[in-house]
Amino acid sequence: MTRRRVPRAAALALLLASATACANDIPKANWSEGLLPEHITSQGDIVQNLWNGAWIAALATGAVVIVLIIWACVFHVKRKAKAELPPQVRYNLPIEMLYTLIPLVMVSVFFFFTARDSRDLQVLSGHPDVKVKVEAFQWSWRFTTTVNGKTLKPVVGQPVSDYKSGPQLVLPMGKKVEFELESPDVIHSFWVPAFLFKRDVIPGLAKDNKGRFFEITTLNKPNVYAGRCAELCGVDHSRMLFSVKLVPDAEWNQYIATQAGSAQ
Known part of the structure; x- marks a missing residue:
């Protein structure tokens, strides 16, 4: 009887470890x-x-x-x-x-x-300061930012083991940012834990479908925040990591200047 329990216990431990392994970059909760x-x-x-x-x-x-x-x-x-x-x-x-x-x-x-x-x-103001097109694919992200009608150079990533090594989306502090979500293959989920909510990226939605769009207003908390796909989407789902960098106005203007010149 004991021999039978050992493999079951080992399998259960492996399952628990696998289920929690892909969440080690999520910031810890705090009482405040x-x-x-x-x-x-x-x-x-x-x-x-x-x-x-x-x-x-x-x-x-x-x-x-x-x-x-x-x-x-x-x-x-x-x-x-x-x-x-x-x-x-x-x-x-x-x-x-x-x-x-x-x-x-x-x-x-x-x-x-x-x-x-x-x-x-789900409210959209219709007048965002920044627009970001988020394309989720197996198994990474492509971010295309538009500011004042100018499209910056897209940021394209690949599967990584650390979110700091993945594609980085740079956003300004205290601004309204509109996101457009798109996927060419399967359902993904755009999740930045610091946003406190996530949105599914569903392929095949019409261009005017409101489910493809959402808007945030960033606060004045500059830092680099982890992001990931929260929908099991394939073999490299756990490596579909990215980061969001929130920067002050001076750094944001410098970023726009460097990226706009190399945009295609």
Whole structure:
């Protein structure tokens, strides 16, 4: 019996290691951000508020349930040798209506805030400062940036083992950036953990399909942030890494000047 358990345990350990190996570049969560990574977009504020609100509501609901369980255990213990059932509330219409209405109200509140925030995340201003065409392919990325009607030299990557070695998308601080997502082969997922949300890159969508576009407003937090594909897309999925570099205006203008001259 022991011999059979050893291969199973080894297989389970290998599976767990494989499942977690592709997430070692994700920034650690911190308490100040509600156990989420530090975000670099104003859209991240929306996600964080929804996250915090959901946890507060869940913890409050859990606390009420635990109190009721403890109350039932303490005040309905068997006090006599002969077991006696506590007073039953079967067929009590007011209580049964309460059991139905409270969950319905809770689900409705969760649905309202989720639908509202999902709508806000999909809003396009129509007047972005920067446009980026993101082409996801097996197994890397191609970033084509357009600023003031001028297209910069595309950044094309290849499969890598470290996101710092992959293609780098440079973005300015405090600007609106519109992304257009496209894939020529299979479904990918454009994920920068510091954005606090991700978008699928689905092949075959029409040019006017809003699912291909989304917009962010960057904050003033210059740094290099990890990015990856979050959709299992093939043999080199785990090496489909890239980075996003957020830079101040002076460095951004210098980057535009150097890249615009070599653009085709």
